[in-house]
Amino acid sequence: MKRRIKWIPRPAAALLTAGLSMLLLSGCQLISSSPAALLKAPAMSSSLYQLKEAVTHYLPPGAVLNTPLKLPDNSAAGPIYQVDLNGDNQKEAVAFYRLQKNEFELGALILEQVNEEWRKVTDIHELGREIDRVDFVDVTGDGAPEMLVGWSAGEAVNLNKELFVYSMKGSVVSQMEKIPYTEIAIGDLTGDGVPEVAALLLDRDKLDASASLYSFKNGEKKLMQKLPMDGGVNGYYQVVIGKATDSQNGIFVDAGLGANTSYTSLLVWNNGKLKDVFSAKDEQGNVQTFKEYKGRSQDVNGDGIMEIELLKIPPFIENSNPTDMPWIHQWYQWDGANGLKWVHENYYDNNVTYRFDFPESWRGKITLERSKSDRADGYTTFYYLSANRKEKAELLTIRYYPTEQWENMKNELQKKEIDFVELDTSYGRKTVAFLPEKPTNLSVKSLQEYNQMKLGLKDIQERLKPVYY
Numbered sequence: 001m002k003r004r005i006k007w008i009p010r011p012a013a014a015l016l017t018a019g020l021s022m023l024l025l026s027g028c029q030l031i032s033s034s035p036a037a038l039l040k041a042p043a044m045s046s047s048l049y050q051l052k053e054a055v056t057h058y059l060p061p062g063a064v065l066n067t068p069l070k071l072p073d074n075s076a077a078g079p080i081y082q083v084d085l086n087g088d089n090q091k092e093a094v095a096f097y098r099l100q101k102n103e104f105e106l107g108a109l110i111l112e113q114v115n116e117e118w119r120k121v122t123d124i125h126e127l128g129r130e131i132d133r134v135d136f137v138d139v140t141g142d143g144a145p146e147m148l149v150g151w152s153a154g155e156a157v158n159l160n161k162e163l164f165v166y167s168m169k170g171s172v173v174s175q176m177e178k179i180p181y182t183e184i185a186i187g188d189l190t191g192d193g194v195p196e197v198a199a200l201l202l203d204r205d206k207l208d209a210s211a212s213l214y215s216f217k218n219g220e221k222k223l224m225q226k227l228p229m230d231g232g233v234n235g236y237y238q239v240v241i242g243k244a245t246d247s248q249n250g251i252f253v254d255a256g257l258g259a260n261t262s263y264t265s266l267l268v269w270n271n272g273k274l275k276d277v278f279s280a281k282d283e284q285g286n287v288q289t290f291k292e293y294k295g296r297s298q299d300v301n302g303d304g305i306m307e308i309e310l311l312k313i314p315p316f317i318e319n320s321n322p323t324d325m326p327w328i329h330q331w332y333q334w335d336g337a338n339g340l341k342w343v344h345e346n347y348y349d350n351n352v353t354y355r356f357d358f359p360e361s362w363r364g365k366i367t368l369e370r371s372k373s374d375r376a377d378g379y380t381t382f383y384y385l386s387a388n389r390k391e392k393a394e395l396l397t398i399r400y401y402p403t404e405q406w407e408n409m410k411n412e413l414q415k416k417e418i419d420f421v422e423l424d425t426s427y428g429r430k431t432v433a434f435l436p437e438k439p440t441n442l443s444v445k446s447l448q449e450y451n452q453m454k455l456g457l458k459d460i461q462e463r464l465k466p467v468y469y
Contacts, residue, residue, distance in 0.1 A: 054118030055095045063097040070133035083136045085168040087144030122173045129154035139216040141194040177221045187241025190269045207231035227274040242306040244334045252297040264289040264308045300331050301344045307331035315367040326370040352400045357463040361453045377401045384450045391446045393439035406430040421460045
């Protein structure tokens with residue numbers, strides 16, 4: 001047998017290079033808030049040094065830089081951002097901070113560059129313990145991004161967070177009306193080319209919840225609709241606006257119920273109103289997007305349309321503990337009416353952070369077996385399963401080993417010319433996929449079906465991917 005070894009590198013170096021390039025070109029985040037980190041970092045360019053000096057100069061006495069909890073898209077973590085806020089093709093600088101003497105006072109310093117010198121435009125002061133989020137999005141439609149900042153009293157205080165929208169014209173910064181929220185999503189829901197703000201509010205004590213859609217088009221705040229929601233949820237762990245179909249966006253609301261259970265609501269703009277397309281419940285009181293474990297809606301197959309995750313228990317593993325269940329992750333898209341259409345299936349091993357995407361031929365024809373997750377080494381084996389569930393044969397086994405143990409094993413496997421696909425190291429462990437020997441226990445019909453489902457090394461290399469959090 002000819003030896004074939006495949007290696008899938010983690011793209012860390014490429015991501016780091018791209019991230020640094022983006023950092024310097026876009027200016028989204030420029031300076032670490034840690035003096036120690038600054039001492040260890042490579043030498044700054046003179047322009048970045050000048051900005052750092054200007055921010056330090058204009059910060060109020062007793063203020064320290066503070067990084068928002070949720071960052072703008074494609075931004076590195078940090079307290080200082082450079083964005084063209086007034087559309088003059090010159091980037092302004094925004095520095096977020098908190099006052100050490102008063103734990104409930106936060107601020108944002110905005111600077112502009114005049115004749116290569118940084119000058120203060122304004123200093124925004126707000127009450128709160130945390131800067132929940134910051135976004136730079138053109139929500140007015142004037143061609144320049146507004147600054148949207150969520151100020152929060154902190155999770156320990158039972159108060160709504162508040163979103164403020166700031167607009168800059170020339171060298172003047174103005175504040176629009178604030179929006180109370182529990183979670184926020186920003187995007188073009190109505191299809192008019194200008195993003196709206198969707199604010200979800202949850203009062204767990206009163207079991208009251210709502211979703212409100214706001215427009216800031218032409219610089220005026222307008223409540224477009226307020227839709228009652230299920231107030232019995234534990235909370236929203238993800239709210240995002242994305243494509244629900246090729247031609248329509250939606251608000252995907254992933255909400256927690258019990259300790260692990262959850263469901264997804266999809267809100268769309270229909271005839272000038274918000275509509276929850278999955279509001280109908282079954283006899284058990286569950287919507288069709290109910291799941292036994294928390295999952296996040298996302299574009300899992302890269303087609304530009306968001307998928308909703310549902311979970312399937314593999315055959316013969318019905319009695320496993322939910323936290324140890326080797327779930328088959330099923331991904332569905334909205335069918336444009338009141339239902340779902342199947343798109344994709346895969347498997348995640350969060351212990352060693354990989355995912356394996358199933359070919360469509362595996363749908364409804366496999367089961368799997370997994371070792372306990374607390375082991376230093378372990379495995380997941382995928383099996384072909386006949387329609388009558390009486391015949392079973394191994395399709396693929398993915399194992400993980402301590403890195404030092406794997407290096408010794410690798411040499412032995414190479415000597416024996418055993419095929420495998422190698423994923424790069426994660427948390428001190430190496431993930432490796434193995435193909436099985438040809439099964440001898442299948443009937444002719446089942447063997448034909450098995451042969452249609454088996455994978456080659458190239459297939460495995462394309463489908464076995466690292467997962468980053």
